[in-house]
Amino acid sequence: MVAAVEGARKATRTVPAMAKDAVIFAAVSLALAIPLVGFYITDQGSTNTLHTRFGPMFYGVGVLFLGKLALSFAESSEAIARRIALIGSALAVLWFVIAVTGVVQDDNQVLGWFTWIVVVAVAVRGWVESRRSGAAARAIATAEGTSLGAAVARLGRFLGPLFIGIALVAPFYAAAIDDKRLVDLGVLIFTYIMLGWGLNVVVGLAGLLDLGYVAFYAVGAYTYAVFSVKLGLNFWETLPVAGALAASFGILLGFPVLRLRGDYLAIVTLGFGEIIRIILLNWAELAGGAQGIGGIERPSFFGMPFTASPPEGTTSFNEFFNIEFSPMHRQIYLYYIILLLALLTNWFTLRIRKLPIGRAWEALREDEIACRALGINPTNTKLTAFAIGAMFGGFAGSFFATRQGFISPESFNFLESAIILAIVVLGGMGSQIGVVIATIVLIGGPEWFRDLAAYRMLAFGGLMVLIMIWRPEGLLAHREPTIRMHSQKRSA
Amino acid sequence: MxxxxxxxxxxxxxxxxxxxxxxxxxxxxxxxxxxxxxxxxxxxxxxxxxxxxxxxxxxxxxxxxxxxxxxxxxxxxxxxxxxxxxxxxxxxxxxxxVARTFQNIRLFPKMSVLENLVVAQHNKLMRASGFTVTGLVGARGYRDAERRAVELARYWLDRIGLTDRADDNAGNLPYGAQRRLEIIRAMCTExxxxxxxxxxxxxxxxxxxxxxxxxxxxxxxxxxxxxxxxxxxxxxxxxxxxxxxxxxxxxxxxxxxxxxxxxxxxxxxxxxxxxxxxxxxxxxxxxxxxxxx
Known part of the structure; x- marks a missing residue:
């Protein structure tokens, strides 16, 4: 996939070259799709049967072919080519719709796979694009991105507190209309915002493409799970340990990849994410293997559990405040915990950006060789980025464990990493508010439109493709200097 | 001349x-x-x-x-x-x-001119920020050190006549200015x-x-x-x-x-x-x- 994306980078002008690009793209997708989609096994009693589903597979590849062709045309400087691109994308969408509604009926899973292939390709491509300097066609897009980003940055002073204000009162609104789903959605969104902000340190600031971020999320989750189940420690006691352990895993990952950059780094970090997951899957004694760990202690409010019938000797939250028991209470409490953790992450990141280490991360992203010439230790700088990014992943993981009460390796697969990376890249790398907006779009959107069933993934994938075409540097690619010599008189 | x-x-x-x-x-x-x-x-x-x-x-x-x-x-x-x-x-x-510049200019193009010069003073500022710990809580020592770093940057910017563009991205400067900026960035490492x-x-x-x-x-x-x-x-x-x-x-x-x-x-x-x-x-x-x- 990465290779295909690399191939696509050489944006060519002639039609045959574009067609060749699209063929290569489709061929790589096909190669991936044959084992992933083309074959599947059903388990009937003791016999496993191998089935094929080449029809849907070819439909998917066809969609990718047309989409890629459209993408190449869209990049062209000529109006006619862009018009062809429009027609091409329309065809691709049409084909997809046919595939969803008519020919392929109950194969949402197939569509899901293809959507994910597109999502990952787009995310990696977006990252590569944004690292690429020059290219006149891009300059226009960048200038547009900058002006929007600058406008949002100027509004940031008002937007930030406004967002926080809304986030603070949202649960009361949800409680008033008794919508548990809304609070759940809020918790989910803030979990991903926190993960996005954490990964932003590694990818956005230090420029290290990390496809295995979910590993640190898993380390944090399992740390709390094990400490809670085996040692009986509570969430707040375990939180620093989980952060520290995840940070050490960040350093552990950091060491072997110090010399790697770009795509190579992405592949190794991807492998690291899988290694952690597979270790958890096979470590039955400690991590419970595929069964995972259940019965993890749910959070309590200063020792007061959120249960209808508290155990002997404890007072439950509702008894203490003398209110009627409601499962909403725990949800709302969880919501405030993750809100607090996410805001802490944000505060820390904003702060550290203005410190020498934060500037060194960004300098490292811009030019590692120049950094070395200036006497900056690239090893330490990279490792701190990995460690701090991982630490926030660990915090979020602990929260995930206490929220779910049950965790298994299944929750920490590659797709999670891909979503988090997509949030960072689509939001505009390094932009804190971009992460918030991208999370609301990427996580909130599909949850909100769950009623659309199969189509929501289609809409979601399409949206990502559109964002990458019009805003290759992310929604908000504006960067404010961390220190100014003059007051902002001229930007007004 | x-x-x-x-x-x-x-x-x-x-x-x-x-x-x-x-x-x-x-x-x-x-x-x-x-x-x-x-x-x-x-x-x-x-x-x-x-x-x-x-x-x-x-x-x-x-x-x-x-x-x-x-x-x-x-x-x-x-x-x-x-x-x-x-x-x-x-x-x-x-x-x-020993500081150096490069044949093909190596600035930090998406960082501002001033940031380029402050990054050059990294090691000094790292010490002043207590290796990030005291800097994070906003200790006075770090703020002073940062102010002095900006002063040094201003001294060199005045020297090459780029003070007005201190807050612009280094990558947006004209070629000749980028060359001079790279030299004073090296000078900022003292x-x-x-x-x-x-x-x-x-x-x-x-x-x-x-x-x-x-x-x-x-x-x-x-x-x-x-x-x-x-x-x-x-x-x-x-x-x-x-x-x-x-x-x-x-x-x-x-x-x-x-x-x-x-x-x-x-x-x-x-x-x-x-x-x-x-x-x-x-x-x-x-x-x-x-x-x-």
Whole structure:
């Protein structure tokens, strides 16, 4: 996939070259799709049967072919080519719709796979694009991105507190209309915002493409799970340990990849994410293997559990405040915990950006060789980025464990990493508010439109493709200097 | 521009000693047993035809390459000694304080001009921020250090006339300004030896003259040593105190600009038998004046 994306980078002008690009793209997708989609096994009693589903597979590849062709045309400087691109994308969408509604009926899973292939390709491509300097066609897009980003940055002073204000009162609104789903959605969104902000340190600031971020999320989750189940420690006691352990895993990952950059780094970090997951899957004694760990202690409010019938000797939250028991209470409490953790992450990141280490991360992203010439230790700088990014992943993981009460390796697969990376890249790398907006779009959107069933993934994938075409540097690619010599008189 | 005042004189101490420097890449000998000295408060130019090994010397000096053979000693005037060939890349910048610029400009393009200059003061600021711990809680010591860092940046920006653009992205500056910015970024590390890799490349005559002025200022007012790779003979001949000529990785001449200009070996290297077109116009003009062509 990465290779295909690399191939696509050489944006060519002639039609045959574009067609060749699209063929290569489709061929790589096909190669991936044959084992992933083309074959599947059903388990009937003791016999496993191998089935094929080449029809849907070819439909998917066809969609990718047309989409890629459209993408190449869209990049062209000529109006006619862009018009062809429009027609091409329309065809691709049409084909997809046919595939969803008519020919392929109950194969949402197939569509899901293809959507994910597109999502990952787009995310990696977006990252590569944004690292690429020059290219006149891009300059226009960048200038547009900058002006929007600058406008949002100027509004940031008002937007930030406004967002926080809304986030603070949202649960009361949800409680008033008794919508548990809304609070759940809020918790989910803030979990991903926190993960996005954490990964932003590694990818956005230090420029290290990390496809295995979910590993640190898993380390944090399992740390709390094990400490809670085996040692009986509570969430707040375990939180620093989980952060520290995840940070050490960040350093552990950091060491072997110090010399790697770009795509190579992405592949190794991807492998690291899988290694952690597979270790958890096979470590039955400690991590419970595929069964995972259940019965993890749910959070309590200063020792007061959120249960209808508290155990002997404890007072439950509702008894203490003398209110009627409601499962909403725990949800709302969880919501405030993750809100607090996410805001802490944000505060820390904003702060550290203005410190020498934060500037060194960004300098490292811009030019590692120049950094070395200036006497900056690239090893330490990279490792701190990995460690701090991982630490926030660990915090979020602990929260995930206490929220779910049950965790298994299944929750920490590659797709999670891909979503988090997509949030960072689509939001505009390094932009804190971009992460918030991208999370609301990427996580909130599909949850909100769950009623659309199969189509929501289609809409979601399409949206990502559109964002990458019009805003290759992310929604908000504006960067404010961390220190100014003059007051902002001229930007007004 | 009037003739520059001469350097502090031959009495200034030796800053850098290069002894028997050899660099092999597999079977290719990029530098072959080169020895020379560079004095403090002197501008030492390294010249030579393309592929002579000039940049390789710089890469050895600044730790990007480990020399195959040879000793590179930096002796700061204040005392002490650094064996550069034994130091890890970034430590040469951090401890020996040898700063460099690059042939193809290496700024941090998406960071502001001021940020570029503040990043150059990283190690100083890291200490002041208590390696991030006290900086995170906003300790006073760090804020003071940061203010001083900005003052230093402003001093150099005033010097090259870029103060107005301090908050613009470095990548948006015109080419000539980027070259000057890269030099003052190196100066913000407060180096003992400044290594400049073709600083005049791509500059117009006016920018070139400004560069000469800046380099003389650095030599005379900052009292440090400058090592210079340059093709532009108007720069080399006007401001260098000492010229080292390399050809095919070997040193073929070493002396004052006047001595080097008249050295038959140098003329042969530049003229060659079939490489007449490689002769820089300035050298050609000088040679024509003296009736050698």
């Amino acid at each position: 009037a003739d520059p005042p001469p350097a502090a004189g031959a009495s200034s101490p030796t800053l850098l000693t290069v002894e028997h420097l050899t660099m092999r890449f597999g079977g290719l000998v990029a530098i072959d047993d080169v020895s020379f000295e560079a004095r403090n408060q002197h501008i030492t130019a390294i010249i030579g035809p393309n592929g002579a090994g000039k940049t390789t010397v710089f890469n050895c000096l600044t730790g990007f390459y480990k020399p195959t053979v040879g000793r590179l000693t930096l002796r700061p005037p204040a005392g002490g000694e650094f064996l550069l060939e034994q130091m890890e890349g970034f430590r040469i910048g951090q401890h020996a304080r 180096p003992r030896l400044l290594c400049l890799d073709e600083p005049a490349a791509g500059l117009n005559p006016r920018e070139s003259a400004e560069l000469n002025e800046l380099l003389l200022f650095i030599r005379d007012e900052q009292k440090i040593g400058v090592l210079l790779i340059e093709h532009d003979m108007s720069v080399v001949m006007k401001i260098s105190d000492h010229v080292v000529v390399l050809d095919y990785g070997r040193k073929i001449s070493d002396g004052t600009p006047a001595e080097v200009r008249n050295d038959p070996a140098v003329i042969r290297a530049y003229l060659g038998e079939a490489e007449t077109d490689e002769l820089p116009p300035e050298v050609a003009a000088d040679l024509a004046e003296e009736g050698r062509i």
